[in-house]
Amino acid sequence: MKLDRHDLRILDELQKNARITNQDLADKIGLSPSPCLRRVKALEESGIIIDQVSRLNPxxxxxxxxxxxxxxxxxxxxxxxxxxxxxxxxxxxxxxxxxxxxxxxxxxxxxxxxxxxxxxxxxxxxxxxxxxxxxxxxxxxxxxxxxxxxxxxxxx
Missing domain, CATH: 3.30.70.920 (Lrp/AsnC effector binding domain/regulation of amino acid metabolism (RAM) domain)
Incomplete structure (x- = not known):
């Protein structure tokens, strides 16, 4: 999958906060919610996003x-x-x-x-x-x- 600047910004934001809403993510990267969600799904399907977890304090x-x-x-x-x-x-x-x-x-x-x-x-x-x-x-x-x-x- 070829990543463009929107994809890279999505990945950067999701690494900071995987709980961000699609609306807030779309606002941060300058896309409307539907294309933003499609991009997130494509990143998941391509295997670039492998999971979303909560970090715990050991x-x-x-x-x-x-x-x-x-x-x-x-x-x-x-x-x-x-x-x-x-x-x-x-x-x-x-x-x-x-x-x-x-x-x-x-x-x-x-x-x-x-x-x-x-x-x-x-x-x-x-x-x-x-x-x-x-x-x-x-x-x-x-x-x-x-x-x-x-x-x-x-x-x-």
């Missing part, structure tokens, strides 16, 4: 520990990667899973749990027993001064 929910876990696997085969990804997908503690390069690890997981005790339990009962896992190295977040969800867009 600390307010008692989830005070965020860890990045570098995972090493014994084999670099499509089957091993698929198996690992399929299993970690089932763990609600795993917020993100990235197959990475440039490190000694194969994967980097972002994990959020209540505390170190829960993290230890997660690591020894869910991660290290997975077939093919040969190592797990953890880093813990002390502070999170930047936490964005909005992608940088080339607004025209």
């Amino acid at each position: 600390s307010a929910l008692g989830l005070k520990l965020c860890a990045f876990v570098h995972i090493s696997l014994d084999r670099h085969t499509p089957e091993r990667f698929e198996s690992f990804e399929r299993q970690v997908l089932n763990y609600p503690e795993v917020m993100e899973c990235h197959l990475i390069a440039g490190q000694s690890a194969d994967y980097m997981l972002k994990v959020i749990v209540p505390d170190m005790e829960h993290y230890h339990e997660f690591l020894i009962t869910k991660i290290t027993p997975l077939e093919g896992v040969t190592g797990a190295h953890s880093s813990f977040v002390l502070r999170n001064p930047v936490n964005r969800t909005a992608l940088p867009l080339p607004i025209q």
Whole structure:
């Protein structure tokens, strides 16, 4: 899908506030409501807009520990990667899973749990027993001064 300046402005506004009404969105970007809604639907159908969610404050929910876990696997085969990804997908503690390069690890997981005790339990009962896992190295977040969800867009 070729994006024009209206599409980019729609995406920018929706990243700021996904709850904005179609009328308010149309007003902000200089379109009438019907074409604005058609554009939003087209952006959804094309897969550019993948979902709209509410961001929650993990600390307010008692989830005070965020860890990045570098995972090493014994084999670099499509089957091993698929198996690992399929299993970690089932763990609600795993917020993100990235197959990475440039490190000694194969994967980097972002994990959020209540505390170190829960993290230890997660690591020894869910991660290290997975077939093919040969190592797990953890880093813990002390502070999170930047936490964005909005992608940088080339607004025209």
